[in-house]
Amino acid sequence: MIRDARVLRAGFVPREVEHRDAEVNHLSSVLEPITNGEPADTAIVTGPSGTGKTCISQFVTERLREEVLDVETTYVNCWRNYTRFRTLYQILDDLGTTIDIHRQSTPHDELVDRLQQHDGPRTVVILDEVDQLEDPSVIYDLHSLPQFAIICIANKEEELFSRVDDRLVSRLRSSEHVRMDKYHDEQLYDILSARAKWGLDEDVITDDQLYRIADAGAGDARLAIGILRTAAGKADRENHERITDDILLDAAEDARAQIKQKSLDSLTPHQRVVYDIVREHGPVGPSEIHERYSEDVDDPRTKRTIRTYLSKMEQYNLLEAEGTSRDREYALVDSAAASPIQ
Numbered sequence: 507m508i509r510d511a512r513v514l515r516a517g518f519v520p521r522e523v524e525h526r527d528a529e530v531n532h533l534s535s536v537l538e539p540i541t542n543g544e545p546a547d548t549a550i551v552t553g554p555s556g557t558g559k560t561c562i563s564q565f566v567t568e569r570l571r572e573e574v575l576d577v578e579t580t581y582v583n584c585w586r587n588y589t590r591f592r593t594l595y596q597i598l599d600d601l602g603t604t605i606d607i608h609r610q611s612t613p614h615d616e617l618v619d620r621l622q623q624h625d626g627p628r629t630v631v632i633l634d635e636v637d638q639l640e641d642p643s644v645i646y647d648l649h650s651l652p653q654f655a656i657i658c659i660a661n662k663e664e665e666l667f668s669r670v671d672d673r674l675v676s677r678l679r680s681s682e683h684v685r686m687d688k689y690h691d692e693q694l695y696d697i698l699s700a701r702a703k704w705g706l707d708e709d710v711i712t713d714d715q716l717y718r719i720a721d722a723g724a725g726d727a728r729l730a731i732g733i734l735r736t737a738a739g740k741a742d743r744e745n746h747e748r749i750t751d752d753i754l755l756d757a758a759e760d761a762r763a764q765i766k767q768k769s770l771d772s773l774t775p776h777q778r779v780v781y782d783i784v785r786e787h788g789p790v791g792p793s794e795i796h797e798r799y800s801e802d803v804d805d806p807r808t809k810r811t812i813r814t815y816l817s818k819m820e821q822y823n824l825l826e827a828e829g830t831s832r833d834r835e836y837a838l839v840d841s842a843a844a845s846p847i848q
């Protein structure tokens with residue numbers, strides 16, 4: 507059943523990306539100066555979840571490394587490393603220069619100094635989920651160091667801009683933007699079909715089944731590949747020769763539940779408090795959420811930050827918002843209402 511399980515994993519970077527030629531070319535052209543040993547501009551990559559932002563960024567930087575000897579790349583998930591310290595530390599760690607850094611006592615400036623002194627090859631830093639940084643000044647830190655090129659990945663550029671100070675906004679506004687939209691069903695079908703070809707034995711899934719998965723994916727390649735992986739895994743465990751329609755029916759729900767759990771596990775402690783307030787009291791408006799949240803935590807973040815948390819959880823299908831911006835209320839997403847595989 508399964509020929510190569512790696513191909514079906516969420517973080518897999520394929521040898522060929524489908525339907526993103528323009529975006530790949532755009533991002534490659536931003537990084538092009540590096541091939542001549544010159545500094546490159548910052549790139550901002552935005553789009554909804556599962557539209558290939560991480561995949562395209564990694565694909566382009568991998569290709570760059572194939573072409574040029576003197577270039578390194580490093581990847582930081584800023585949701586996981588949401589403080590300035592952790593992001594800087596992660597980059598230095600990748601560069602192999604953290605040996606004598608003490609997590610508790612080393613000041614930020616020293617970490618920035620180390621980056622400045624880094625005399626290795628030019629390095630492309632992918633800052634994924636950059637809108638999740640508690641202190642986005644780390645973008646500024648990196649922006650001012652010519653030996654580093656930055657790719658900032660976020661869902662919405664407004665969310666990124668609303669969190670950074672004016673001097674950085676004007677710099678980021680003049681950066682190159684690569685925008686990704688949700689995939690059409692045909693595009694998702696092609697992405698799935700390539701994964702099935704490399705990841706599964708021949709004839710274990712029909713074209714019609716792949717189209718139905720593409721439809722249930724609703725523009726999100728992460729979900730679509732997740733459904734394919736879940737279905738193939740179950741068919742394999744149960745010793746079927748083919749993926750049956752019954753297996754497919756459950757796979758969409760299981761894949762959604764897995765993705766939801768992963769998103770929940772990614773929430774920072776403050777985001778989790780906000781999520782729990784909506785779970786207990788939703789539908790609830792932002793002011794009440796902020797009031798309750800401020801009572802629950804010792805060092806509450808600003809209302810604006812809480813709004814970005816709510817928006818992020820909406821992007822990741824954990825919360826849904828109803829109403830206009832004035833009377834907006836948030837509630838948990840009703841997973842049972844998501845469209846099943848037809």
Ligand SMILES: Nc1ncnc2c1ncn2[C@@H]1O[C@H](COP(=O)(O)OP(=O)(O)OP(=O)(O)O)[C@@H](O)[C@H]1O
Nearest residue numbers: 516518523524526555556557558559560561727728
């Ligand atoms: N154009 C494409 N061709 C082939 N595979 C793709 C393409 N776009 C996305 N994928 C695959 O879909 C999955 C999700 O993509 P990716 O993680 O890049 O999405 P994302 O936009 O970064 O989502 P998120 O905001 O949730 O992190 C990955 O397994 C990726 O390899």
